Amino acid sequence: MSEPHRLSGTVVWLLGRAAQRAHVLARDRLTAAGIGKWHYAVLATLTEHGQQSQADIGRRLGLDRSDVVAVLNDLQGDGYVTREPDPADRRRNIVTISDVGRTALAGFDLLVAEADGLLMDELSADDRACLKALLERIAHV
Amino acid sequence: MSEPHRLSGTVVWLLGRAAQRAHVLARDRLTAAGIGKWHYAVLATLTEHGQQSQADIGRRLGLDRSDVVAVLNDLQGDGYVTREPDPADRRRNIVTISDVGRTALAGFDLLVAEADGLLMDELSADDRACLKALLERIAHV
DNA sequence: CGCCAACGTTGGCGACACCAACAATAGCGT
DNA sequence: ACGCTATTGTTGGTGTCGCCAACGTTGGCG
Numbered sequence: 403m404s405e406p407h408r409l410s411g412t413v414v415w416l417l418g419r420a421a422q423r424a425h426v427l428a429r430d431r432l433t434a435a436g437i438g439k440w441h442y443a444v445l446a447t448l449t450e451h452g453q454q455s456q457a458d459i460g461r462r463l464g465l466d467r468s469d470v471v472a473v474l475n476d477l478q479g480d481g482y483v484t485r486e487p488d489p490a491d492r493r494r495n496i497v498t499i500s501d502v503g504r505t506a507l508a509g510f511d512l513l514v515a516e517a518d519g520l521l522m523d524e525l526s527a528d529d530r531a532c533l534k535a536l537l538e539r540i541a542h543v
Numbered sequence: 544m545s546e547p548h549r550l551s552g553t554v555v556w557l558l559g560r561a562a563q564r565a566h567v568l569a570r571d572r573l574t575a576a577g578i579g580k581w582h583y584a585v586l587a588t589l590t591e592h593g594q595q596s597q598a599d600i601g602r603r604l605g606l607d608r609s610d611v612v613a614v615l616n617d618l619q620g621d622g623y624v625t626r627e628p629d630p631a632d633r634r635r636n637i638v639t640i641s642d643v644g645r646t647a648l649a650g651f652d653l654l655v656a657e658a659d660g661l662l663m664d665e666l667s668a669d670d671r672a673c674l675k676a677l678l679e680r681i682a683h684v
Numbered sequence: 685c686g687c688c689a690a691c692g693t694t695g696g697c698g699a700c701a702c703c704a705a706c707a708a709t710a711g712c713g714t
Numbered sequence: 715a716c717g718c719t720a721t722t723g724t725t726g727g728t729g730t731c732g733c734c735a736a737c738g739t740t741g742g743c744g
Contacts, residue, residue, distance in 0.1 A: 409587035413659050413671070414565040416678040419605075421562030423682065424555040446550035457722060466702060471724060493709045493722040518554050522681055529677060530554070536674045537557040540663055541564065598691060607733060612693060634691040634740045 424521050431513040436480075440465060440473050442514065445482060445507045448499040455494040482506055565662050572654040577621075581606060581614045583655065586623060586648045589640040596635040623647055 409415055425439075432442055443463050448454070451462070460470045474497060477483045482503030488494040499507070522530050550556055566580075573583055584604050589595070592603070601611045615638060618624040623644030629635040640648070663671050 409584060409591060410679075411675075412655050413662060413675055413678065414569045414655060415584070416675065416682045417558070417562045417565045417662075419682040420678050421558045424558045428555045443550060443556075450550060455722075467723070468703085468725075469701075491710070491722085495723070514553050514555060521554060521558075524680060525677070529680075532673065533677045533681075534552075534554055534557065536666070536670060536677070537554065537561050538551075539665060539670075540674075541557045541560040596691080608692070609694075609734085610732075632691085632741070636692070 420521075424517065427517040427521055428514055431517055432510065435510060435513060437476070437510065438473070440469065441477055441482075442507075442510050444470070444473050444477065445499060445503055445510065448483065448497065449504065449507060453496050453498040455488065456497060457494070459497065477503065480506075561662075565658065568658040568662055569655055572658055573651065576651060576654060578617070578651065579614070581610065582618055582623075583648075583651050585611070585614050585618065586640060586644055586651070589624065589638065590645065590648060594637050594639040596629065597638060598635070600638065618644065621647075 429439060432439055440463070443465075444459055447459060447462055451458075454462075456470045456474060457467060459465070460467050465473075474483060474485060478485055480502075482500060484498050484500055485495045486498070488496045522533070525533065570580055573580055581604070584606075585600055588600060588603055592599075595603075597611045597615060598608060600606070601608045606614075615624060615626060619626055621643075622641060625639050625641055626636045627639070629637045663674070666674065
């Protein structure tokens, strides 16, 4: 029998608090670097899965098509990505990460890794691996 | 050496995804019951820590004073809580949960527990306890 | 008594997620 | 070949949510 009315005992609540802390930790560093979290996510998926269309990016990240447009506008303005129409399917835009974007992403990775470290300040290496493994099993969208 | 550009490898990202899933899981059920997540949180803290002022509630939950007002307006309208001026400090309002609110909270607890269960669908009891323990250590606001 | 701090309340602002519509294009069945 | 439907990129709008500013009221303190 679960003790009644223990708010801090529910995982949904703990997840929310932890995620909020993680979010500000990462966002502070990324905004200081001039980008948002979605900009980072798009750059990361572009290196993970190679060039792809805007709709693919949105589907993979769970981001709306219209929001993908805004993010790519910024990334293109910074020279991080290039947009060229797909000759095989002229509806699509092939989005490719540039060399500038790749080196920039390397720096962003350090910032996110730093946020990860600060978030799990008081956790051992084993605990961190365990937490990551557990999260991967429940993060399935 | 961390493999480069692995978005899914960062804990901040995994936490965000997991928290989003947990959020919709809990919110769907709570909104179906006619309340929001903050309403549930306020009711829970009122039973956990007894009657308290609005400012105390806000500080404990990390919620802005102005938002506490709106939540309490709803809860008071539903008869879940009562607001009476503190005779000892006439700036404060003593917020007390009513019997109706207590029974309602019992029902909400079931909904949140259900969300917890669905969230950790494929996790054993040991895994759930481990995850909860780890989250408690990094959820520190 | 005078100054500062805290409380509850109102209003607003910016970020963000989501949805609707549209033109252009592709695919597909007949 | 043609019509119908689906997809893509894009624009614009809308609702929600967290956060902040201001104000009147009240308490505490020098």
